[in-house]
Amino acid sequence: MTSPSVPRSSAAATPALRVFIVDDHPLFRAGVRxxxxxxxxxxxxxxxxxxxxxxxxxxxxxxxxxxxxDVHMPGGGxxxxxxxxxVPRPAVRFLALSVSDSADDVIEAIRAGARxxxxxxxxxxxxxxxxxxxxxxxxxFSPRLAGFVLDAFGGGPAPxxxxxxxxxxxxSTREREVLRLIARGYAYKEVARELFISVKTVETHVSxxxxxxxxxxxxxxxxxxxERRLVPPEV
Amino acid sequence: MLAGVAGVLSDSVGVxxxxxxxxxxxxxxxGGSGIVIYVAVWLxxxxxxxxxxxxxxxxxxxxxxxxxxxxxxxxxxxxxxASVLKTPALIGDVSPGVxxxxxxxxxxxxxxxxxxxxxxxxxxxxxxxxxxAVPTRRRLLVASVRLVAGVALIAGGTSAVLAPKHLxxxxxxxxxxxxxVVAGFALVLAPWWxxxxxxxxSERRERARAEExxxxxxxxxxxxxxxLALIQRSAADPHQVQRLARAQERxxxxxxxxxxxxxxxxxxxxxxxxxxLSLQQEVETxxxxxxxxxxVGDAPLxxxxxxxLAAAREAAVNSAKWSGADVVSIYAEAEPTxxxxxxxxxxRGFDPAEVAADRKGISESIHARVRRCGxxxxxxxSPGQGTEVALKVERTAPR
Numbered sequence: 025m026t027s028p029s030v031p032r033s034s035a036a037a038t039p040a041l042r043v044f045i046v047d048d049h050p051l052f053r054a055g056v057r058x059x060x061x062x063x064x065x066x067x068x069x070x071x072x073x074x075x076x077x078x079x080x081x082x083x084x085x086x087x088x089x090x091x092x093x094d095v096h097m098p099g100g101g102x103x104x105x106x107x108x109x110x111v112p113r114p115a116v117r118f119l120a121l122s123v124s125d126s127a128d129d130v131i132e133a134i135r136a137g138a139r140x141x142x143x144x145x146x147x148x149x150x151x152x153x154x155x156x157x158x159x160x161x162x163x164x165f166s167p168r169l170a171g172f173v174l175d176a177f178g179g180g181p182a183p184x185x186x187x188x189x190x191x192x193x194x195x196s197t198r199e200r201e202v203l204r205l206i207a208r209g210y211a212y213k214e215v216a217r218e219l220f221i222s223v224k225t226v227e228t229h230v231s232x233x234x235x236x237x238x239x240x241x242x243x244x245x246x247x248x249x250x251e252r253r254l255v256p257p258e259v
Numbered sequence: 260m261l262a263g264v265a266g267v268l269s270d271s272v273g274v275x276x277x278x279x280x281x282x283x284x285x286x287x288x289x290g291g292s293g294i295v296i297y298v299a300v301w302l303x304x305x306x307x308x309x310x311x312x313x314x315x316x317x318x319x320x321x322x323x324x325x326x327x328x329x330x331x332x333x334x335x336x337x338x339x340x341a342s343v344l345k346t347p348a349l350i351g352d353v354s355p356g357v358x359x360x361x362x363x364x365x366x367x368x369x370x371x372x373x374x375x376x377x378x379x380x381x382x383x384x385x386x387x388x389x390x391x392a393v394p395t396r397r398r399l400l401v402a403s404v405r406l407v408a409g410v411a412l413i414a415g416g417t418s419a420v421l422a423p424k425h426l427x428x429x430x431x432x433x434x435x436x437x438x439x440v441v442a443g444f445a446l447v448l449a450p451w452w453x454x455x456x457x458x459x460x461s462e463r464r465e466r467a468r469a470e471e472x473x474x475x476x477x478x479x480x481x482x483x484x485x486x487l488a489l490i491q492r493s494a495a496d497p498h499q500v501q502r503l504a505r506a507q508e509r510x511x512x513x514x515x516x517x518x519x520x521x522x523x524x525x526x527x528x529x530x531x532x533x534x535x536l537s538l539q540q541e542v543e544t545x546x547x548x549x550x551x552x553x554x555v556g557d558a559p560l561x562x563x564x565x566x567x568l569a570a571a572r573e574a575a576v577n578s579a580k581w582s583g584a585d586v587v588s589i590y591a592e593a594e595p596t597x598x599x600x601x602x603x604x605x606x607r608g609f610d611p612a613e614v615a616a617d618r619k620g621i622s623e624s625i626h627a628r629v630r631r632c633g634x635x636x637x638x639x640x641s642p643g644q645g646t647e648v649a650l651k652v653e654r655t656a657p658r
Contacts, residue, residue: 167588171553174592178556207553208601208647209588 040065041159044088045072046079046105047121048097052144056092059148067152076100080108087113089159092151093138095122095129103136110137119158121146130172134237140164162227163234170206173233195233202229328451482510498547506544531564531598532557535591538572542587546579549586556593563652564598566632573624574602574648582606582646597653605645611638625650 043060047053053072060067070088073079076099083091083105091109093102106118120133120141130141139158142151143166154164165173177195195203198219205215212230216223486507493499532554539550558564571589578587584606591600611621621638625648629636634652 167551167553167590171555171590174555204590204592207555207592208590209551209603209605 040068041090041155042070042086042088043067043155044070044079044083044086044091046074046083046091046097046102047072047094048074049094050074052094056151060152062148063152067155076104076108079105083109083116084112088116090155091116091118092121092155093118093133095120095133102138103132106133106136106138117158117161119154119164130169131176131237134169134234137238139234140166141169142166143168161231163230165203165206165230165233167207167209170203173237174200174203174207177236195236199229199233202226203233206230332451483507502544502547505549506540509540509543529560530557531560531568531591531593534560534565534568535571535589538568538575539589542572542575542579546576548579548584550575550579551586551588552591553589554591554593558593558598558654561655563632563634563654566628567598567600567634567650567652570625570628570636570650571600571602571648573628574650577621578602578604578606578646582608584645593654595654597651599649599651601647601649603645603647608640608642608644608646610642611640 045053045056047056053074057069057072060069071082071086073082074097076097079091079093091105093105095102097105102118102120102122106120109116109118118133118136118138120130120138121144122129122133122141123144133141139161140154140163142154142164146154157164173195201219202215205218206212210218212226213223216226219226486503490500490503493503535552535554539552542548543550560568571591575587575589578584582604584604586604588603589600590603591598625638626636629650629652632652634650636648636650638646638648640646
């Protein structure tokens with residue numbers, strides 16, 4: 025579905041990214057692996073797993089650059105893999121992938137530590153870009169994820185009875201502008217051009233938003249995700 | 260006569276059925292114990308042609324047990340109240356009726372159809388309504404006698420408490436004590452009564468769930484299976500297959516995830532987000548492009564937002580038809596003060612200055628339409644850069 029707004033192509037000279045695939049559907053793993061062979065210069069699949077336990081074990085052994093992880097799996101799903109790997113292997117980065125477009129899936133994966141979220145209808149070229157972005161430590165915000173965040177952080181600050189860090193609880197005006205453009209389908213470099221800022225600055229804003237999303241205990245975020253349960257049928 | 264109880268009694272005791280019947284009726288008049296005995300025998304003695312007494316089936320049913328417990332506990336409370344009010348008549352007259360009713364309920368739940376009918380007849384007798392066969396006038400008489408007796412009882416009970424010329428402290432103490440006992444019973448037994456109500460509710464829920472499952476099966480048959488058949492038939496046409504699959508996927512998703520389509524935010528189908536969903540579906544189905552839709556917030560549909568959405572549809576259709584892009588993005592944001600919609604593609608784009616003035620598409624269907632409802636619109640495009648149409652309208656007082 026969503027074309028993630030991915031910033032730039034990484035330089036051709038850099039070594040291929042070592043990618044690990046976690047998905048409980050063998051067919052899907054085979055499909056992704058096959059499609060990524062077309063981009064062997066940039067991405068190398070170093071392993072795959074079909075359940076949480078073996079995923080955690082192998083990832084800790086292989087230490088890939090990026091793990092492409094399915095959100096829905098038996099035994100806790102992607103978020104569980106992310107949580108279990110985060111402690112022994114904090115350098116491993118995660119890109120969540122799912123057929124679902126539901127708000128709470130997105131939020132749970134991001135809050136577990138994923139640096140981005142794409143759906144399974146993504147094109148291979150976009151997937152490669154998204155993997156590169158995540159590997160570089162930046163966040164992959166699809167238009168839909170940007171829309172989620174705007175929605176969840178909308179409606180003013182949360183009630184002050186909760187001990188919230190206002191820094192974490194609200195988006196800055198600039199962050200809102202960046203997210204709006206992403207939601208409108210702008211790629212990072214188009215956002216940069218529109219706002220007269222550098223791509224790096226766009227990435228900084230997006231990463232800041234990701235951090236807020238991961239760390240805020242804004243109660244509205246959970247309540248919002250729960251109320252929505254699922255968002256409108258996917259694109 | 261009713262459940263063959265007199266016959267059973269006469270068999271085991273050795274008197275004639277008529278005598279047994281007469282004895283039961285007599286007992287019913289003196290304190291009502293006849294009715295209780297009748298129902299008890301009914302429960303304990305297996306009906307003819309079966310060796311399982313009604314009560315055996317009832318023991319295995321938690322719901323019946325809790326029902327009986329609830330009735331019994333209510334009876335105990337009633338007795339306490341009666342004894343405090345010093346109206347022994349109440350105890351004697353009412354309690355056998357209540358016990359018998361409880362027994363009848365058990366019979367009702369576990370006995371065969373014949374017993375059920377008999378139980379219904381007996382229950383209507385007990386409650387004073389009389390069987391349906393009783394002439395209306397007689398029923399009226401029974402009802403009025405019951406009413407007079409009830410009022411007399413209440414008056415008697417009240418005057419019994421209030422009669423003493425001088426209310427002593429002891430009277431107050433007794434009243435307070437009685438209140439305490441009643442409250443205590445209520446506290447202890449309330450869970451039983453509540454559970455009874457909950458059981459009824461859960462029974463209703465189960466039925467609703469079963470209906471839901473049936474509906475789901477029907478839906479899958481009508482939609483998914485039909486589409487699969489269509490897809491198999493048009494396997495040679497990948498474009499058609501894609502269209503069918505996409506439309507079906509969307510339909511299935513909206514059916515699965517939006518219990519009531521378009522009602523996510525309690526605004527009903529008449530909300531901006533609901534209207535955008537159908538817009539998305541229609542453009543995708545009619546023009547074979549993918550439409551990405553992101554909505555933030557929601558608003559009710561009014562004249563202005565309808566005009567805005569019509570303009571957005573025109574913009575999306577234009578993109579689908581002319582841009583050559585296979586994806587059109589729609590972003591809508593409803594703020595308290597404004598509603599904005601952006602329609603964007605990454606297609607071939609055009610130079611807005613070169614569009615002939617007589618081309619109605621953009622000027623009429625988009626700009627003029629939005630202007631009429633007090634909104635603003637702009638088209639940004641250049642060759643090779645794709646097109647973005649921005650539409651915005653101020654919202655009147657948010658509802």
